[in-house]
Amino acid sequence: MLSKRYTDMLSEKDIIFEIAGYGRQRSQEIGAGNVFDFSLGNPSVDAPASVNQAICSILTQRPALEVHGYGPGLGIMAVRQAVAQSLNRRFSMNYGPEHIFMTSGAASALAHAFRAVTQPGDELIIFAPYFSEYKPYSAGAGLTTRIVPADVSAFQIDFEALESLLNPKVTAVLVNSPNNPSGAVLSTPTLKRLAALLEERQKAYGHPIYLISDEPYREILFQGTDCPYTASLYANTLTCYSFSKSLSLPGERIGYLAVNPAAEEATRIVEVCSQISRTIGHNGATTLMQLTVGACIDQTSDLAVYQRNKDRLYQALLEYGYSCVEPGGTFYLFPRSLEPDAYAFCKKAQQLDLLFVPGDVFGCPGHFRIAYCVPEEKVIRALPRLKELAELYR
Amino acid sequence: MLSKRYTDMLSEKDIIFEIAGYGRQRSQEIGAGNVFDFSLGNPSVDAPASVNQAICSILTQRPALEVHGYGPGLGIMAVRQAVAQSLNRRFSMNYGPEHIFMTSGAASALAHAFRAVTQPGDELIIFAPYFSEYKPYSAGAGLTTRIVPADVSAFQIDFEALESLLNPKVTAVLVNSPNNPSGAVLSTPTLKRLAALLEERQKAYGHPIYLISDEPYREILFQGTDCPYTASLYANTLTCYSFSKSLSLPGERIGYLAVNPAAEEATRIVEVCSQISRTIGHNGATTLMQLTVGACIDQTSDLAVYQRNKDRLYQALLEYGYSCVEPGGTFYLFPRSLEPDAYAFCKKAQQLDLLFVPGDVFGCPGHFRIAYCVPEEKVIRALPRLKELAELYR
Numbered sequence: 133m134l135s136k137r138y139t140d141m142l143s144e145k146d147i148i149f150e151i152a153g154y155g156r157q158r159s160q161e162i163g164a165g166n167v168f169d170f171s172l173g174n175p176s177v178d179a180p181a182s183v184n185q186a187i188c189s190i191l192t193q194r195p196a197l198e199v200h201g202y203g204p205g206l207g208i209m210a211v212r213q214a215v216a217q218s219l220n221r222r223f224s225m226n227y228g229p230e231h232i233f234m235t236s237g238a239a240s241a242l243a244h245a246f247r248a249v250t251q252p253g254d255e256l257i258i259f260a261p262y263f264s265e266y267k268p269y270s271a272g273a274g275l276t277t278r279i280v281p282a283d284v285s286a287f288q289i290d291f292e293a294l295e296s297l298l299n300p301k302v303t304a305v306l307v308n309s310p311n312n313p314s315g316a317v318l319s320t321p322t323l324k325r326l327a328a329l330l331e332e333r334q335k336a337y338g339h340p341i342y343l344i345s346d347e348p349y350r351e352i353l354f355q356g357t358d359c360p361y362t363a364s365l366y367a368n369t370l371t372c373y374s375f376s377k378s379l380s381l382p383g384e385r386i387g388y389l390a391v392n393p394a395a396e397e398a399t400r401i402v403e404v405c406s407q408i409s410r411t412i413g414h415n416g417a418t419t420l421m422q423l424t425v426g427a428c429i430d431q432t433s434d435l436a437v438y439q440r441n442k443d444r445l446y447q448a449l450l451e452y453g454y455s456c457v458e459p460g461g462t463f464y465l466f467p468r469s470l471e472p473d474a475y476a477f478c479k480k481a482q483q484l485d486l487l488f489v490p491g492d493v494f495g496c497p498g499h500f501r502i503a504y505c506v507p508e509e510k511v512i513r514a515l516p517r518l519k520e521l522a523e524l525y526r
Numbered sequence: 527m528l529s530k531r532y533t534d535m536l537s538e539k540d541i542i543f544e545i546a547g548y549g550r551q552r553s554q555e556i557g558a559g560n561v562f563d564f565s566l567g568n569p570s571v572d573a574p575a576s577v578n579q580a581i582c583s584i585l586t587q588r589p590a591l592e593v594h595g596y597g598p599g600l601g602i603m604a605v606r607q608a609v610a611q612s613l614n615r616r617f618s619m620n621y622g623p624e625h626i627f628m629t630s631g632a633a634s635a636l637a638h639a640f641r642a643v644t645q646p647g648d649e650l651i652i653f654a655p656y657f658s659e660y661k662p663y664s665a666g667a668g669l670t671t672r673i674v675p676a677d678v679s680a681f682q683i684d685f686e687a688l689e690s691l692l693n694p695k696v697t698a699v700l701v702n703s704p705n706n707p708s709g710a711v712l713s714t715p716t717l718k719r720l721a722a723l724l725e726e727r728q729k730a731y732g733h734p735i736y737l738i739s740d741e742p743y744r745e746i747l748f749q750g751t752d753c754p755y756t757a758s759l760y761a762n763t764l765t766c767y768s769f770s771k772s773l774s775l776p777g778e779r780i781g782y783l784a785v786n787p788a789a790e791e792a793t794r795i796v797e798v799c800s801q802i803s804r805t806i807g808h809n810g811a812t813t814l815m816q817l818t819v820g821a822c823i824d825q826t827s828d829l830a831v832y833q834r835n836k837d838r839l840y841q842a843l844l845e846y847g848y849s850c851v852e853p854g855g856t857f858y859l860f861p862r863s864l865e866p867d868a869y870a871f872c873k874k875a876q877q878l879d880l881l882f883v884p885g886d887v888f889g890c891p892g893h894f895r896i897a898y899c900v901p902e903e904k905v906i907r908a909l910p911r912l913k914e915l916a917e918l919y920r
Contacts, residue, residue, distance in 0.1 A: 236812075413806065
């Protein structure tokens with residue numbers, strides 16, 4: 133018999149997948165240029181040329197057995213060192229390579245982080261709106277997910293709701309800033325208040341509460357945004373990172389887990405990751421990609437297009453009468469839908485060939501996500517349709 | 527608190543790791559050329575030049591967003607197709623791309639296979655001698671591992687022992703041929719007898735028993751060896767493969783799971799894998815490596831050195847009085863140790879700077895593993911030491 137657990141998951145509807153599928157089908161009917169598909173969070177700008185140059189130079193200059201051979205379970209030491217030094221330089225931290233574990237993207241970093249600092253049956257707190265994959269990640273680690281409803285006024289934290297969910301079974305709290313789907317960035321006051329609350333509860337409960345900070349959008353920050361480095365404000369922080377967005381390498385599955393040196397049992401957490409890998413078939417990030425990001429550690433793709441797309445869309449949305457919290461980063465906007473039922477609203481948008489994802493998918497009904505990782509010209513041509521959509525609700 | 531489960535695993539001794547660590551330390555003392563380290567199963571021959579050529583040509587000829595972008599969860603369709611066609615061509619099978627799931631190496635293929643066709647609490651049967659990582663893989667999927675003791679006469683299958691372990695809770699049986707650590711290959715009669723037994727038990731128990739065939743050494747076969755394709759002899763077979771050994775790419779974590787089209791719910795098993803990925807942080811094999819192995823699908827490294835090393839070592843071992851089943855493939859030999867305690871024997875070998883792994887690590891005491899994925903000259907220079915070691919036991 134096939135696994136009941138995973139077969140049951142198959143029958144869950146994957147809304148984003150369905151919308152993207154519709155987009156492909158509609159593109160065949162009317163041409164891709166006429167479908168305004170804002171459903172998927174895939175980088176729209178190329179990896180910088182230095183990435184491919186680094187790959188070819190690694191292949192030609194280093195022995196094949198070294199490049200393609202088994203790497204150490206925790207990652208290649210020089211790459212872990214490069215990651216640590218980059219974080220130290222940029223965020224005034226004091227990571228050593230012993231605090232860095234190289235992973236197959238942020239998904240793998242989260243899979244290890246969740247398993248490392250919890251016991252099965254513990255509670256994990258996440259905040260709406262949230263990336264929908266957090267739930268299966270958490271379930272896979274045997275955790276119960278508790279959701280703090282969204283602070284829809286600013287997409288910061290509803291502390292009253294959070295306090296009511298905190299209890300001694302909570303051993304981990306997950307934040308994602310800059311946030312998918314809202315684009316919001318948790319401010320320094322928000323994170324300081326969160327840190328103070330968690331410090332207090334750690335003492336009260338007599339056990340650590342680890343803060344797992346998922347930061348794949350860290351490098352896509354808009355002008356003037358205050359984006360503190362989470363780990364610098366709370367000792368027990370595990371930072372999960374992916375080079376998917378910063379270097380436009382989502383298919384290459386490369387990222388890391390960085391454990392704050394000030395965290396309880398910091399280096400032990402990294403060591404434990406090697407054991408977790410043994411049970412989930414991870415066996416290390418790919419050596420070639422580790423070497424590549426090590427060589428390109430402080431570089432990014434040309435991310436400016438996301439700011440330009442955001443500026444255009446955000447201004448237009450306000451002008452057309454939409455209500456939206458201004459994003460501080462990412463390539464997402466998360467306006468209120470113009471009717472309470474975001475599914476119905478997105479269906480109406482679809483009739484204008486505008487493809488959005490209803491906020492319900494991210495635990496935040498009454499909103500919709502615009503993923504503007506698309507060419508600028510597409511954004512420009514989409515504006516009249518957004519206006520037309522708003523006019524349907526006048 | 528850190529995870530009890532994974533922290534406990536940290537305290538288990540990793541014998542191979544310790545031996546390899548000793549080897550590195552000893553190399554610093556007396557020079558790497560004087561240490562005969564046969565402890566690790568890392569390919570010793572370069573990837574074929576075509577691999578690096580393929581990578582560079584993919585990078586220069588295809589759009590960056592395509593090469594480095596998110597791939598489909600089950601793998602890139604053209605690559606799944608290439609894998610299916612290669613298997614069909616070589617083994618007269620009839621796989622379609624819908625039967626292939628691209629993975630991060632064999633470890634990931636096994637992690638998915640174990641979870642796809644079992645329920646937590648089921649029993650998995652493995653055969654000694656076995657690759658030691660099967661145990662954590664199996665535990666990670668929530669399975670109870672039952673071990674069939676080794677048939678030390680030929681490293682085929684002790685059917686009497688197997689029959690005594692079969693019961694209705696067994697839903698999966700794992701074979702690994704060519705085998706690590708013995709190098710033995712399961713013959714056609716052995717596999718046919720296994721298939722008949724499992725067919726009979728499936729009927730008796732009223733549920734399928736899936737045969738999971740771990741075949742990373744399939745391409746390292748010695749002259750004259752009968753190495754049937756497991757899936758061609760048993761319908762409910764899931765084949766786990768890695769390009770680590772055939773293309774010398776262990777660090778690039780690329781492989782696949784192939785589900786026999788004749789298996790019950792074959793395509794459903796592949797679909798279920800995408801759900802499993804969501805819970806263990808897999809999210810697909812890297813796109814660049816998928817494209818690369820797709821382009822090099824029927825190629826291999828120059829594997830002839832393993833045959834030459836085997837021939838030399840095997841003949842010398844017999845001549846010096848060791849007893850050993852002749853391997854049909856891989857880069858391992860698994861002779862009997864010259865005293866019952868293989869640990870003591872390996873310690874004695876270590877005094878001659880010969881580094882072997884005691885068979886106990888593979889569930890088969892009284893034997894030791896020689897991993898001869900080393901340069902030929904090293905094998906040649908090791909022979910007098912093997913002789914000296916045998917003389918200590920005269």
